[in-house]
Amino acid sequence: MGRATITDVARVAGVSIKTVSRVVNHEPNVRESTQAKVEKAIAELNYRPDQSARNLASHRSRLIGLVYDDPSAYDLPSSGYIIRMQKGALSACRAAHYELLIHPCDYRKKQVIAQLKSLIEETRPAGIIVAAPLSNMPKVVGAIESTGTPFVRLSPGKRNGKQLSVATNDREASAEMTRYLASLGHTRIAFITGHPRHKAVGNRLRGYRDGLQQSGLTFSEQLVVAGDNSFSSGEAAAAELLGRKPPPTAIFAANDDMAAGVIRVADRLGIDIPRQLSVAGFDDIALARQVYPTLTTIRQPLATMAERAALALIRDAREDHSSKGTEVVPATLQIRESTGPAPV
Amino acid sequence: MGRATITDVARVAGVSIKTVSRVVNHEPNVRESTQAKVEKAIAELNYRPDQSARNLASHRSRLIGLVYDDPSAYDLPSSGYIIRMQKGALSACRAAHYELLIHPCDYRKKQVIAQLKSLIEETRPAGIIVAAPLSNMPKVVGAIESTGTPFVRLSPGKRNGKQLSVATNDREASAEMTRYLASLGHTRIAFITGHPRHKAVGNRLRGYRDGLQQSGLTFSEQLVVAGDNSFSSGEAAAAELLGRKPPPTAIFAANDDMAAGVIRVADRLGIDIPRQLSVAGFDDIALARQVYPTLTTIRQPLATMAERAALALIRDAREDHSSKGTEVVPATLQIRESTGPAPV
DNA sequence: GTGAAAGCGCTAACAC
DNA sequence: GTGTTAGCGCTTTCAC
Numbered sequence: 001m002g003r004a005t006i007t008d009v010a011r012v013a014g015v016s017i018k019t020v021s022r023v024v025n026h027e028p029n030v031r032e033s034t035q036a037k038v039e040k041a042i043a044e045l046n047y048r049p050d051q052s053a054r055n056l057a058s059h060r061s062r063l064i065g066l067v068y069d070d071p072s073a074y075d076l077p078s079s080g081y082i083i084r085m086q087k088g089a090l091s092a093c094r095a096a097h098y099e100l101l102i103h104p105c106d107y108r109k110k111q112v113i114a115q116l117k118s119l120i121e122e123t124r125p126a127g128i129i130v131a132a133p134l135s136n137m138p139k140v141v142g143a144i145e146s147t148g149t150p151f152v153r154l155s156p157g158k159r160n161g162k163q164l165s166v167a168t169n170d171r172e173a174s175a176e177m178t179r180y181l182a183s184l185g186h187t188r189i190a191f192i193t194g195h196p197r198h199k200a201v202g203n204r205l206r207g208y209r210d211g212l213q214q215s216g217l218t219f220s221e222q223l224v225v226a227g228d229n230s231f232s233s234g235e236a237a238a239a240e241l242l243g244r245k246p247p248p249t250a251i252f253a254a255n256d257d258m259a260a261g262v263i264r265v266a267d268r269l270g271i272d273i274p275r276q277l278s279v280a281g282f283d284d285i286a287l288a289r290q291v292y293p294t295l296t297t298i299r300q301p302l303a304t305m306a307e308r309a310a311l312a313l314i315r316d317a318r319e320d321h322s323s324k325g326t327e328v329v330p331a332t333l334q335i336r337e338s339t340g341p342a343p344v
Numbered sequence: 345m346g347r348a349t350i351t352d353v354a355r356v357a358g359v360s361i362k363t364v365s366r367v368v369n370h371e372p373n374v375r376e377s378t379q380a381k382v383e384k385a386i387a388e389l390n391y392r393p394d395q396s397a398r399n400l401a402s403h404r405s406r407l408i409g410l411v412y413d414d415p416s417a418y419d420l421p422s423s424g425y426i427i428r429m430q431k432g433a434l435s436a437c438r439a440a441h442y443e444l445l446i447h448p449c450d451y452r453k454k455q456v457i458a459q460l461k462s463l464i465e466e467t468r469p470a471g472i473i474v475a476a477p478l479s480n481m482p483k484v485v486g487a488i489e490s491t492g493t494p495f496v497r498l499s500p501g502k503r504n505g506k507q508l509s510v511a512t513n514d515r516e517a518s519a520e521m522t523r524y525l526a527s528l529g530h531t532r533i534a535f536i537t538g539h540p541r542h543k544a545v546g547n548r549l550r551g552y553r554d555g556l557q558q559s560g561l562t563f564s565e566q567l568v569v570a571g572d573n574s575f576s577s578g579e580a581a582a583a584e585l586l587g588r589k590p591p592p593t594a595i596f597a598a599n600d601d602m603a604a605g606v607i608r609v610a611d612r613l614g615i616d617i618p619r620q621l622s623v624a625g626f627d628d629i630a631l632a633r634q635v636y637p638t639l640t641t642i643r644q645p646l647a648t649m650a651e652r653a654a655l656a657l658i659r660d661a662r663e664d665h666s667s668k669g670t671e672v673v674p675a676t677l678q679i680r681e682s683t684g685p686a687p688v
Numbered sequence: 689g690t691g692a693a694a695g696c697g698c699t700a701a702c703a704c
Numbered sequence: 705g706t707g708t709t710a711g712c713g714c715t716t717t718c719a720c
Contacts, residue, residue, distance in 0.1 A: 005696090005697055007697080015706080016706065017707090018706070018707060019706060021698070021699065028705095034705080048465045049697085050697055050698070051466065052397075052399035052696085053696070053697035053712090054698055056394070056396040056400050056697080056698070056699090056712050056713065057712055058712085059712070079424045079426070080423045082427060083423045090446070101444070101445070102430065102434070104434070118392075121390075122392055123395065124395070286423065290575075290604075290631060292608070349714085350714065351713080360691045360692075361713090362690070362715085363690060374689070374690085375690090394713055394714070397714035398715075399696095400712090400715090401714045401715035403715090
């Protein structure tokens with residue numbers, strides 16, 4: 001036997017196919033008894049609506065695309081990020097019987113834009129979620145916009161009123177971390193900045209300054225060193241900072257990879273963490289719990305952000321309108337072993 | 345303007361829609377000049393076939409499902425695995441204009457089977473790739489089989505002739521690693537076994553024994569300790585092994601997490617790696633290059649395996665038959681800092 | 689080599 | 705509340 005169709009269900013239930021369609025789509029105006037009959041027939045025949053037919057007839061797909069940067073190295077720390085975003089997006093999709101299409105793409109390559117466009121044109125998703133740093137690249141955003149597909153940007157730098165963005169409060173969370181370090185008695189709190197491309201990372205420096213001010217500490221250029229988000233840049237920055245006289249008693253890095261670099265350098269120099277030096281990161285990547293001592297950091301609500309984005313897209317597709325503005329999902333401090341009271 | 349349809353293309357090219365269809369699907373029996381006309385019209389109108397309509401008419405979808413274990417912790421080391429499999433599968437899919445649907449599922453939950461079945465029934469993919477350890481679970485495999493969807497198992501333990509499997513040569517690679525350690529002068533080479541559930545891991549123990557034999561070393565139960573694939577079980581096993589008199593000079597763990605546990609314990613005990621102890625793992629997870637010293641390990645060709653699986657599924661869908669047997673993609677040794685000559 | 693006609697299984701618009 | 709009808713944009717079948 002082939003698969004049951006809506007016609008089979010209608011015949012078994014003794015109603016028209018339109019009524020079956022109503023039940024399946026939870027449309028109003030169906031008598032309870034009728035609905036029960038239809039549901040019984042559906043169960044009996046193990047009927048599943050054919051998505052292709054639905055999509056064709058309704059001119060919309062139940063697909064959500066997730067576009068993110070494709071790490072060229074196969075197992076960059078970004079794996080954890082990607083998995084978390086996928087997880088969040090998937091949970092929203094599954095609940096709504098939508099499917100997730102993943103679209104990793106390498107923005108360093110020339111053909112990304114063309115590839116992305118044709119990917120979208122071929123699959124015609126109901127909506128697209130664009131993750132950082134792609135979500136901050138005008139070319140990428142422009143390409144998606146040109147296809148007319150609704151999209152949501154994740155963790156964007158600038159807030160654009162034309163479409164929806166889901167962001168996290170990097171700045172406030174960084175300020176909170178800084179205040180936390182200050183509350184432990186640290187007065188020389190250093191900061192390692194991240195890659196300038198990643199806009200959200202710039203907000204972390206601002207948050208650091210906010211936190212200092214809120215704690216009554218003065219900002220000093222001497223305590224800020226530039227990194228580029230990589231482990232090795234964290235090592236270099238740590239070497240520089242720990243050579244200062246007096247050295248900082250706490251180092252807050254704009255991401256976990258750099259913080260891990262700081263830990264490595266401190267270990268080599270025989271500096272005890274957290275007794276002589278407190279170290280904090282940002283992102284809560286897997287590594288944060290694998291280093292020794294485990295890293296105090298800030299947890300980005302990536303899964304929740306992606307979930308919200310998917311939900312918004314699905315809602316918009318259903319209600320045939322589009323959400324605007326920026327939705328903020330707060331990040332939370334994860335206090336572990338790498339931070340402690342300032343040395344006396 | 346709406347999107348161009350096949351009818352528009354036919355009108356512009358001055359042919360019937362069937363001819364356009366032939367060109368789009370690369371069917372034979374089209375005169376070259378006709379094909380050129382059609383292609384010109386397609387380019388002019390920026391025509392893209394509607395997948396839903398195609399799928400509906402042809403009773404097949406251009407979707408490949410990738411089913412894998414959903415790590416309950418959001419950023420388990422398995423992230424790297426998953427990303428690599430996705431990457432491989434995606435590259436095959438993109439080349440064939442197929443899409444990848446990801447289906448993480450937690451086999452520890454009761455409803456997995458039902459959920460998996462309905463997922464497949466709703467999306468009706470052209471084929472499914474099942475990753476280990478799910479690919480070794482009869483219930484999971486049975487559920488997929490019952491939907492009638494073609495599938496390929498990744499890295500399976502037992503080889504089943506009824507469908508296609510893509511495996512790696514765990515056993516041979518483990519033997520190779522063991523021989524490599526022996527060639528460095530090690531004679532007391534210990535092995536930490538993995539979780540018994542993961543069948544491929546059992547092959548690693550066999551490979552270890554093969555390697556010993558091939559190197560003229562005798563197997564000793566004293567040098568084999570059971571682990572369960574976790575970091576902490578690696579720590580426990582290392583503590584036990586290093587307490588033996590005499591202790592082993594090399595420890596080969598059935599996976600990288602356990603090997604990382606060994607490194608941690610050696611570090612605590614003040615044992616120098618690799619001068620006093622060589623450590624080797626299996627899998628080449630991201631952590632392998634983040635630990636100090638970096639870990640010598642075996643790289644599973646996960647991306648290639650997933651790519652082969654997707655290719656087979658796509659080929660089978662096109663040619664309307666099904667591949668059988670087991671395709672083997674060899675694993676390769678990654679020699680890093682954690683192994684060296686045996687102490688004198 | 690090419691085309692006409694008949695659906696695929698559903699939703700949308702409107703009638704009842 | 706419920707049913708009828710007409711497509712959606714393609715592939716398939718078969719005729720020419």
